[in-house]
Amino acid sequence: xxxxxxxxxxxxxNYISPYDRIIxxxxxxxxxxxxxxxxxxxxxxASAINLHFLQQGRTIxxxxxxxxxxxxxxxxxxxxSEIDRVDAVVSMACGxxxxxxxxxxxxxxxxxxxxxxxxxASISQGIWAERCQGCGDCLLGITGGICPVxxxxxxxxxxxxxGTSNGMCEIAPDVDCAWCLIWERLKALGMEKRYEEIMEAKxxxxxxxxxxxxxxxxxxxx
Amino acid sequence: xxxxxxxxxxxxxxxxxxxxxxxxxxxxxxxPANVKIIRVPCTGKVDAIHIMKAFEKGADGVYVAxxxxxxCHFKNGNTRASHRVEHVQKILEDLGWExxxxxxxxxxAGMGERFAxxxxxxxxxxxxxxxxxxxxxxxxxxxxxxx
Numbered sequence: 584x585x586x587x588x589x590x591x592x593x594x595x596x597n598y599i600s601p602y603d604r605i606i607x608x609x610x611x612x613x614x615x616x617x618x619x620x621x622x623x624x625x626x627x628x629a630s631a632i633n634l635h636f637l638q639q640g641r642t643i644x645x646x647x648x649x650x651x652x653x654x655x656x657x658x659x660x661x662x663x664s665e666i667d668r669v670d671a672v673v674s675m676a677c678g679x680x681x682x683x684x685x686x687x688x689x690x691x692x693x694x695x696x697x698x699x700x701x702x703x704a705s706i707s708q709g710i711w712a713e714r715c716q717g718c719g720d721c722l723l724g725i726t727g728g729i730c731p732v733x734x735x736x737x738x739x740x741x742x743x744x745x746g747t748s749n750g751m752c753e754i755a756p757d758v759d760c761a762w763c764l765i766w767e768r769l770k771a772l773g774m775e776k777r778y779e780e781i782m783e784a785k786x787x788x789x790x791x792x793x794x795x796x797x798x799x800x801x802x803x804x805x
Numbered sequence: 806x807x808x809x810x811x812x813x814x815x816x817x818x819x820x821x822x823x824x825x826x827x828x829x830x831x832x833x834x835x836x837p838a839n840v841k842i843i844r845v846p847c848t849g850k851v852d853a854i855h856i857m858k859a860f861e862k863g864a865d866g867v868y869v870a871x872x873x874x875x876x877c878h879f880k881n882g883n884t885r886a887s888h889r890v891e892h893v894q895k896i897l898e899d900l901g902w903e904x905x906x907x908x909x910x911x912x913x914a915g916m917g918e919r920f921a922x923x924x925x926x927x928x929x930x931x932x933x934x935x936x937x938x939x940x941x942x943x944x945x946x947x948x949x950x951x952x
Contacts, residue, residue, distance in 0.1 A: 592899040623854065630857035631896050637861070637939040638900070 584613035584704075585677045586711045587620060587697040589628065595673065596635055598694040602643065602670035606662065607632075607696070608684065609649035610676035617711055619697050620675025622649040628675065628696060644669075653680025659687045666691055702733075719789025719796065725777055727768035732785075734761035740782040811865035811931040813840045815924070816851045820878040821914045822870030828917030836924035839931075847871075849882020856893045856907055863940060866931035868908045870923070876913065883911065903934050
């Protein structure tokens with residue numbers, strides 16, 4: 584999923600201070616799962632904003648809406664009946680959602696309430712970790728299902744480096760050395776030979792080095 | 806604010822604090838009328854939003870009273886509640902409020918004295934902190950708070 588974390592309250596309040604009526608829009612997808620911008624977080628943020636302005640003797644009207652998916656035009660369209668009644672939109676979705684709303688409603692300012700972090704997996708309740716950098720040319724079939732692009736601090740394709748120590752990375756004692764994980768996994772699978780194959784320099788154009796990326800599926804076009 | 810009487814909301818677990826309040830009553834131990842009890846099936850049912858809404862509606866302090874550590878009827882509802890209380894404390898700090906306006910308290914069903922004691926202690930603490938910052942600003946507007 585795409586992970587996110589709520590922005591500092593002050594930053595959000597600075598964005599909306601000039602306005603009297605806002606919509607606080609959550610998203611039912613990734614940000615709900617990582618507890619950053621789902622219905623629950625929309626409620627909590629609305630409450631905190633209310634308290635802030637009440638403290639100043641001011642009330643602002645906050646409409647809470649959580650869309651099924653904020654990165655799809657069909658769902659973003661659902662805001663059409665509300666958008667003219669407000670001065671600004673605060674989106675609790677990832678950057679994709681914020682931009683989808685901003686692109687559809689050009690007359691209304693749209694502000695982000697979360698910082699989009701990374702594509703990650705849930706490790707345990709309340710912990711998410713980066714697992715994919717969307718490099719566009721997946722290597723997981725060669726590396727035993729462990730990604731060196733996302734999980735090696737240096738993105739090495741032929742690791743480990745000299746900074747590995749007892750299976751951990753030198754950058755922090757709680758960061759696994761991806762290449763140690765890869766070696767252990769390949770060993771367990773009896774695929775040590777894979778490790779000996781030297782990988783060539785990776786083409787990072789599909790990773791975004793070639794400019795903004797896009798997928799066009801002709802078979803799905805209407 | 807000399808005669809300030811705080812409004813305090815106490816989310817009390819049915820299996821411990823609520824019964825402890827009952828026990829306090831049976832034993833004729835009085836506790837401040839400032840404390841308004843909301844019975845919940847387990848403190849694990851109390852979400853951050855419930856606490857925030859209490860503050861929005863004018864509570865000066867909120868506490869969540871659950872079972873003693875390790876004694877939750879539903880295994881770990883009280884531990885979850887204490888994490889949520891900490892979360893709300895962080896939100897209050899972000900708002901510039903005193904984090905002590907919200908607290909987690911643990912007790913067993915038989916602790917009538919402790920219920921009354923903590924109710925008194927918390928009420929005194931909130932009296933010392935003064936009215937909720939939204940009340941200070943909106944004193945004139947705020948005729949009725951929690952009802």
